Amino acid sequence: MNTINGRAWAYGANIDTDALAPIGSYQGTGDLAAGAKNCLKHMDPGFAENVCEGDIFVATDNMGIGSSRETAPLFLRTLGIRAVVAKSFARIFYRNAFNIGLPALVCPDAGEIAMGDQLVVNPSSGDIINETRGTTYHCQPIPDHLMEIVGAGGLMPYLERKLKKSA
Amino acid sequence: MSVSKDEIRLSELELRMPQTLAEKIIAKAAGLGSVSAGEIVTCQVDLAMMHDSAGPRQAGKSLDQLGVPIWDLDKLVVITDHYINDDDTNHQGIQSHAQDWVKSHNVKHFIKEQGICHIVLPEGGHVKPGMFIVGGDSHSVTGGAFGTFMVGVGATEMTGVLATGEIWVRVPETVKIDITGTLQPGVAAKDVILKLCGDHGIMGFNYQALEYTGTAVSAMSVEERMTLANMAAELGAKAGYCEPDEKTERVLAGWGATDVDIRTWRSDKDATYAATVTVDGATLSPQVAAPSSPENAGPVEAHAGTRLDQAYLGACTGAKLDDLRMAAQVLKGRKIQSGFKFMISPSSLSMAAEARADGTLQIIEDAGGVILPMGCSGCIGIGPSRLEENAVGISSTNRNFVGRAGPRSSKLFLGSPYTVAASAIKGAITDPREFL
Numbered sequence A: 001m002n003t004i005n006g007r008a009w010a011y012g013a014n015i016d017t018d019a020l021a022p023i024g025s026y027q028g029t030g031d032l033a034a035g036a037k038n039c040l041k042h043m044d045p046g047f048a049e050n051v052c053e054g055d056i057f058v059a060t061d062n063m064g065i066g067s068s069r070e071t072a073p074l075f076l077r078t079l080g081i082r083a084v085v086a087k088s089f090a091r092i093f094y095r096n097a098f099n100i101g102l103p104a105l106v107c108p109d110a111g112e113i114a115m116g117d118q119l120v121v122n123p124s125s126g127d128i129i130n131e132t133r134g135t136t137y138h139c140q141p142i143p144d145h146l147m148e149i150v151g152a153g154g155l156m157p158y159l160e161r162k163l164k165k166s167a
Numbered sequence B: 001m002s003v004s005k006d007e008i009r010l011s012e013l014e015l016r017m018p019q020t021l022a023e024k025i026i027a028k029a030a031g032l033g034s035v036s037a038g039e040i041v042t043c044q045v046d047l048a049m050m051h052d053s054a055g056p057r058q059a060g061k062s063l064d065q066l067g068v069p070i071w072d073l074d075k076l077v078v079i080t081d082h083y084i085n086d087d088d089t090n091h092q093g094i095q096s097h098a099q100d101w102v103k104s105h106n107v108k109h110f111i112k113e114q115g116i117c118h119i120v121l122p123e124g125g126h127v128k129p130g131m132f133i134v135g136g137d138s139h140s141v142t143g144g145a146f147g148t149f150m151v152g153v154g155a156t157e158m159t160g161v162l163a164t165g166e167i168w169v170r171v172p173e174t175v176k177i178d179i180t181g182t183l184q185p186g187v188a189a190k191d192v193i194l195k196l197c198g199d200h201g202i203m204g205f206n207y208q209a210l211e212y213t214g215t216a217v218s219a220m221s222v223e224e225r226m227t228l229a230n231m232a233a234e235l236g237a238k239a240g241y242c243e244p245d246e247k248t249e250r251v252l253a254g255w256g257a258t259d260v261d262i263r264t265w266r267s268d269k270d271a272t273y274a275a276t277v278t279v280d281g282a283t284l285s286p287q288v289a290a291p292s293s294p295e296n297a298g299p300v301e302a303h304a305g306t307r308l309d310q311a312y313l314g315a316c317t318g319a320k321l322d323d324l325r326m327a328a329q330v331l332k333g334r335k336i337q338s339g340f341k342f343m344i345s346p347s348s349l350s351m352a353a354e355a356r357a358d359g360t361l362q363i364i365e366d367a368g369g370v371i372l373p374m375g376c377s378g379c380i381g382i383g384p385s386r387l388e389e390n391a392v393g394i395s396s397t398n399r400n401f402v403g404r405a406g407p408r409s410s411k412l413f414l415g416s417p418y419t420v421a422a423s424a425i426k427g428a429i430t431d432p433r434e435f436l
């Protein structure tokens, strides 16, 4: 499994789905990229502007708390975020993240990661190397089957691919 | 290949690793000897349930887009309960679509307008201890009352289940909720769960499985245990369950379930729990959750006397046969405040029939209550029990978020069937113990 190398965008606890996907920013159809520009606009206006492909989103407790809105992880992925690392996740955000193609890693040490730290995330082993600080954190690994769903871009594209293959 | 003695001993040890009931069921569904909290595994579901809101018109539609058949017609139950019994043409459209869809897909188990899905699924004999079940609704956790591991999933995930019969699960930690002592008269399972909501908040047990246990749970009816399991959703939990016992066996047998095994599907004695939370059942008083979250729960005394415009007994949480009987116990020989709106939507047709037969509904009607058709209705602000602008209500349902049961200006308190009935008598929030 490939690793994900990128800069950390590190925030605190209780980043909610309203902050990630403000109400009214995307209606489910239309320009997803334009909608995603609203991500965290009230909390950190620089985020959507400066985030790069391959970057990693880091939070502490209750990441993604709030509604079951799939746009919350979808906006992060659309902006280029390739993994979310947090001390703990809200249940529905956690599932939605994988199901739209964004791996979510539960990392007890997520609070030690600072804004801009250079990270190497290995979902299969569960290791996160913090190159800036010279430390490695250990999380529960993500099984390959789940990374296949992520790799396909989410559950629906995964099912399309898998079922077409077997048909 | 020869196997060393040490290896054999190790695998035996693994087999005997003590597990909670949640872990046992997940391990079985994943085809593994054991699982532990935090691990991510893929499970084969034993049963899937979906309703008219998220079922045919959402998950069903996505399945059709994939162009594959339902993975196993024996394991799917479709239930219509949400948008029924009203003359809104959109809602009627949802019903006809659902009916066409089950027909064109040869759905074997279709339960049409018999009651709320979480009630009629077990009533239909579909639920048994040890099953790994998914439901397309957040209160699917109700099935845990029968010793199952039952979780709510979104429409996209349900599509995956319909197509493949599989779903991935991150094994939750299990928390033991020990409910000790004997509940006082006028105190019910609803008060226990509201107390937990008040103490721990609606994210209190995020992604965890709750095992409700203790003397008060053993003494509870199976329907009361359903109330505990149902509102695991309001505690942020992934699942909530009770170990099955003779009562479970009796109730399920009455509903037509065969081969019910109550011995295998229990937690091992030395299983690992993330925490144990104790609720002192003996000293627990009736609880009320203030607007607009279940976590605003506290003793009824704190709100006693608050004027109300209406009271409602309903939903998958609070209008089962036992709930109706609790209300009748308070209402017997009494009248509700004149001009006050008190409405009741029984949780299922068969429970309504039983409550009709034993005189329970008559007592409620004699007191001034109005029996509405069964269904979700008032719980989601549909039908005659929808709260009016600025109205204040109390109900035996599970959620009181802003706009849940009426316009955003309306306010809703949550309480047990006892408390709702007592409050209807006075037209204000009332401690039911004064009537018992």
Ligand code: SF4
Pocket: B082, B116, B117, B118, B137, B139, B314, B315, B316, B317, B375, B376, B379, B380, B398
């Ligand atoms: S009664 Fe309310 S909570 Fe229960 S299934 Fe219906 S809408 Fe959901």
